[in-house]
Amino acid sequence: MSAAENDNYTVEDLFSLSGKTALVTGGSSGLGLIMAKGLLQNGVRVIIASRSKEKCNMALSELEKYGECVAIAADVTDSADRKALVSKIEKEFGRLSILINNAGANWGAKLEDYPDAGFAKVMDTNLNAVFSLTRDLVPLLEKAASADDPARVINIGSMDGIHVPIVQRVPTFAYSASKAALHHLTRSLAVDLARRQITVNAIAPGFFESRMTDYVFENFKQDIEDDCPLHRVGKPEEMVGIVAYLASRAGAYTNGTVIPVDGGTSISKGRRSWTD
Numbered sequence: 001m002s003a004a005e006n007d008n009y010t011v012e013d014l015f016s017l018s019g020k021t022a023l024v025t026g027g028s029s030g031l032g033l034i035m036a037k038g039l040l041q042n043g044v045r046v047i048i049a050s051r052s053k054e055k056c057n058m059a060l061s062e063l064e065k066y067g068e069c070v071a072i073a074a075d076v077t078d079s080a081d082r083k084a085l086v087s088k089i090e091k092e093f094g095r096l097s098i099l100i101n102n103a104g105a106n107w108g109a110k111l112e113d114y115p116d117a118g119f120a121k122v123m124d125t126n127l128n129a130v131f132s133l134t135r136d137l138v139p140l141l142e143k144a145a146s147a148d149d150p151a152r153v154i155n156i157g158s159m160d161g162i163h164v165p166i167v168q169r170v171p172t173f174a175y176s177a178s179k180a181a182l183h184h185l186t187r188s189l190a191v192d193l194a195r196r197q198i199t200v201n202a203i204a205p206g207f208f209e210s211r212m213t214d215y216v217f218e219n220f221k222q223d224i225e226d227d228c229p230l231h232r233v234g235k236p237e238e239m240v241g242i243v244a245y246l247a248s249r250a251g252a253y254t255n256g257t258v259i260p261v262d263g264g265t266s267i268s269k270g271r272r273s274w275t276d
């Protein structure tokens with residue numbers, strides 16, 4: 001073993017995030033807020049960004065209790081906002097260890113009623129903005145990156161980019177297409193950015209409680225549980241856990257993957273009489 005190798009395999013060391021810096025887009029609510037909180041609790045300095053200044057400030061007042069956090073109102077689909085966001089991160093941190101592309105949108109409608117504008121909005125938020133923001137942040141990610149500890153891009157995809165969602169009854173054409181494309185964008189960025197010591201992975205969550213899932217939880221919670229081999233929805237710590245893995249020494253060699261965190265929903269046909 002060379003002197004540079006670290007043979008401390010304790011969970012504390014292997015999964016340590018201490019001293020890192022992170023941007024969580026859409027960090028003002030739902031999964032983004034949970035991931036931001038988890039990072040802060042583990043010694044990461046965090047910037048959250050979302051469109052609404054009010055939501056940003058509300059989230060900030062909760063997150064500040066856990067560590068050093070900054071909230072910036074920015075629309076990731078707007079190039080001027082992205083530019084301002086990148087320069088604020090440069091000013092605050094000088095570099096960026098972890099980029100979590102989490103901001104997302106959905107649109108549900110029957111095929112004949114599905115508007116072009118709705119389709120475009122979802123693609124713009126869930127796919128195009130991820131590409132543009134990641135590209136623009138490469139110089140700051142590179143500054144935090146090394147062969148032993150690469151910078152990390154973590155894209156929040158969805159199990160709906162793996163299978164065709166039906167539980168909510170209303171089709172979400174753009175959402176599943178955008179998430180499937182995001183999973184593949186993850187792979188092509190991973191190949192391209194590896195030479196700059198930046199890894200790129202995606203998490204494909206199943207159902208977690210959030211504003212985005214309010215309606216479906218209220219109306220179809222039982223179906224969601226029936227459709228999942230574990231017969232339940234996800235818990236906040238299960239998002240934080242996968243982020244800690246991907247962002248730490250433990251996950252440094254994991255690159256270009258899409259990791260479902262969905263209780264097995266995307267690979268099963270749900271509960272059947274013979275599985276009980």
Ligand SMILES: NC(=O)c1ccc[n+]([C@@H]2O[C@H](COP(=O)([O-])OP(=O)(O)OC[C@H]3O[C@@H](n4cnc5c(N)ncnc54)[C@H](OP(=O)(O)O)[C@@H]3O)[C@@H](O)[C@H]2O)c1
Pocket residue numbers: 025026027028029030031032049050051052053055056074075076077102103104105125156157158159204205206207208209210211212213
């Ligand atoms: N919850 C689930 O079960 C689930 C499952 C699979 C995947 N996901 C994915 O997880 C991510 C987070 O979703 P969520 O469930 O936590 O939903 P959510 O509570 O609605 O959060 C979405 C976040 O994104 C922000 N946002 C939306 N558009 C934005 C834009 N153009 N620019 C900047 N920020 C924007 C929102 O804040 P503002 O309104 O202030 O902009 C909000 O903070 C999404 O990518 C979603 O597709 C969620």
